[in-house]
Amino acid sequence: GENVEQHPSTLSxxxxxxxxxxCTYSDSASNYFPWYKQELGKGPQLIIDIRSxxxxxxxxxxxxxxxxxxxxxxxxxxxxQPEDSAVYFCAASNLEYGNKLVFGAGTILxxxx
Amino acid sequence: xAGVTQTPKFRILKIGQSMTLQCTQDMNHNYMYWYRxxxxxxxxxxxxxxxxxxxxxxxxxxxxxxxxxxxxDFPLRLELxxxxxxxxxFCASSYSSRPYEQYFGPGTRxxxx
Numbered sequence: 499g500e501n502v503e504q505h506p507s508t509l510s511x512x513x514x515x516x517x518x519x520x521c522t523y524s525d526s527a528s529n530y531f532p533w534y535k536q537e538l539g540k541g542p543q544l545i546i547d548i549r550s551x552x553x554x555x556x557x558x559x560x561x562x563x564x565x566x567x568x569x570x571x572x573x574x575x576x577x578x579q580p581e582d583s584a585v586y587f588c589a590a591s592n593l594e595y596g597n598k599l600v601f602g603a604g605t606i607l608x609x610x611x
Numbered sequence: 612x613a614g615v616t617q618t619p620k621f622r623i624l625k626i627g628q629s630m631t632l633q634c635t636q637d638m639n640h641n642y643m644y645w646y647r648x649x650x651x652x653x654x655x656x657x658x659x660x661x662x663x664x665x666x667x668x669x670x671x672x673x674x675x676x677x678x679x680x681x682x683x684d685f686p687l688r689l690e691l692x693x694x695x696x697x698x699x700x701f702c703a704s705s706y707s708s709r710p711y712e713q714y715f716g717p718g719t720r721x722x723x724x
Contacts (some may be wrong), residue, residue, distance in 0.1 A: 507651065530711050541615070541715030542654070543699050587653060591711050598669070599711065601653035 500525040504602030511578050514611045521588035521602050522570040526591040531571045532599070533562060536585040543588070549593075550552050578609045612639055615716035617702050622673070623722045624692040632719050633689040634702030640714070641707040644669075645677065647698040654701065660685055661681040661707065667688045 501524040511517045515530075523531075529550035534542035539576050548555045548562045548571065564571040575582055585606050589599040618633045636643065641662045646654040646669075656669030660679040676688040676694055685704075687695060699720050703713040 502653075504653075530709065539717070541703070541717050543715065544712055547711070591717075593711065598656060598659075599654075599656065601655075603651055603653040 500528055500590055500592075500600040502588060502600050502602040504588050504605055506605060507603065508606045508608070510608045510610060513580060513609055514528050515578055517575045517578050517582070517607055517609075519573045519586055519588070519605045519607070520570060521572070521590075522568075523590040523600075524569070525590070525592070526566075528568065530591045530593045531562070531564060532591075533560075533573050534587045534588050534589065534601075536587065536604075538584075542587055575607075576602060578607075580609050580611050582605055583609045614702070615702055615704055615714055617700075617716040617719050619719060620717070621720045623651075623724065624639075624689075626692060626694065626723060628692050629690050630721075632689070632700055632702075632721070634685045634687065634716060635683050636685075636704040636716075637683065638704060638706075638714065638716070641682065642705045642710050643679065643701040644705075644713065645675070645687045646701045646703065647671065647687070648701060649698050651667065657687065661704075689721075691696060694723050697723045700709070710718035 504521045532547035535545045536542040561574045587604040615636045644659040645657040658677040660666045702716045705713045
């Protein structure tokens with residue numbers, strides 16, 4: 499089955515700097531890669547996703563890149579702000595098999611002001 | 612529109628006790644899921660349901676049971692609680708047409724001692 503590894507486990511950046519979180523997946527059949535943000539005391543919330551037919555996707559200060567050959571994808575947050583502090587999870591899925599997401603272990607992002 | 616709601620928020624159980632974690636969604640989603648989140652381990656799928664009366668096992672179903680009698684509700688039952696079931700439990704839901712975009716509840720923190 500699919501296995502998703504996520505690095506780093508914790509990341510501290512200064513406000514205004516960029517943050518990058520990386521994930522690798524094992525199943526070459528996976529074709530959908532969402533990123534979730536979990537704030538303290540809340541459930542995860544989908545913030546951006548990418549499909550395997552796209553190499554990069556941007557939404558304001560966040561972007562996700564995908565390298566299918568190397569089977570890894572990354573979340574990039576630019577101009578970080580204190581409200582970006584949260585736990586971020588990557589996940590992988592095969593759209594043909596619908597609903598099952600396999601999650602990475604999570605990255606605690608701290609933005610220092 | 613409350614989204615996905617879970618009760619209780621916190622619970623302490625003694626070994627061998629039983630309890631039901633409640634989950635309700637008001638978005639008319641067909642698909643619902645139960646995950647557990649352990650420190651440093653990401654989210655693991657326990658059970659899921661693609662509609663009323665239909666449930667299936669996820670990655671870690673042992674020690675749990677579910678039922679889905681209505682579209683809105685998806686309770687998770689713990690029988691004979693064990694310390695290994697100490698975790699944070701999240702319920703999620705999604706549209707059948709977009710099963711990979713999951714909406715999460717706020718979670719239930721369960722401690723078994």
